[in-house]
Amino acid sequence: MAITSRPNSRLVLLPGMDGTGLLLEDFANALPTSLRPQIVRYPPEVCSYREVDRFLRSSGLDAEPFVLLGESFSSVAAIAWAATNQPTLRGLVICVGFATPPVRRWLRSISSLLSHLLFALPRPRFLTRHFTAGRNAPQPLVRQLETIRATVPAETFAARIRAILSCDARKELGRVSVPILFLHAEDDRLISRDRLEEMRRIRPDAEVEIFPGSHMLLQRHAERAAERVARFVGECVNVSE
Numbered sequence: 001m002a003i004t005s006r007p008n009s010r011l012v013l014l015p016g017m018d019g020t021g022l023l024l025e026d027f028a029n030a031l032p033t034s035l036r037p038q039i040v041r042y043p044p045e046v047c048s049y050r051e052v053d054r055f056l057r058s059s060g061l062d063a064e065p066f067v068l069l070g071e072s073f074s075s076v077a078a079i080a081w082a083a084t085n086q087p088t089l090r091g092l093v094i095c096v097g098f099a100t101p102p103v104r105r106w107l108r109s110i111s112s113l114l115s116h117l118l119f120a121l122p123r124p125r126f127l128t129r130h131f132t133a134g135r136n137a138p139q140p141l142v143r144q145l146e147t148i149r150a151t152v153p154a155e156t157f158a159a160r161i162r163a164i165l166s167c168d169a170r171k172e173l174g175r176v177s178v179p180i181l182f183l184h185a186e187d188d189r190l191i192s193r194d195r196l197e198e199m200r201r202i203r204p205d206a207e208v209e210i211f212p213g214s215h216m217l218l219q220r221h222a223e224r225a226a227e228r229v230a231r232f233v234g235e236c237v238n239v240s241e
Contacts, residue, residue, distance in 0.1 A: 091236035134214030
């Protein structure tokens, strides 16, 4: 018999590097009615993980029971918040995430120096498909990515890249006491399988689900990902009772 979530089980969704939460809306709409999604949207000035942490802790989001999902950039913030083991936290989902920088050590200094330039200059559409959306990505998704990139300040993207390049949430991941689910994209060109395996070594007890395709896992597989996350939330709710 399938495990279902208790009606109105709350799922707090932390967005990727753009911080707008717009890319999470299709996934949120695909969730079953037993789940109540709450998309967090970061102001442009919230960039470092310390700033994200302050923003989350002052938000009141942990006032009632919830499962936390952190996507990409927010995976580090989600791990750090979950490591405080708030009594209302029931589970943690890390989607296309990482605990240490997903860039080789020798490239980090160069990437940090070029971070502003990467977002200040126009990006050819083929690069968006190659690195982010996937080669066969639907046009509406590619256009949405371009629109978001044009509306979020380049300085915000650059600062968040610098935060990624200096992150380390391994100790915090080891302290999380609730069930964990890792979602990873098989052909992710931004977050390699090594980052997933690093987290699995720290948390061999975590559940893992591998999806086909690119970094945009929740966007390209909204219905399948929604079903998998809903099943995990149901398991977390049942365990906590």
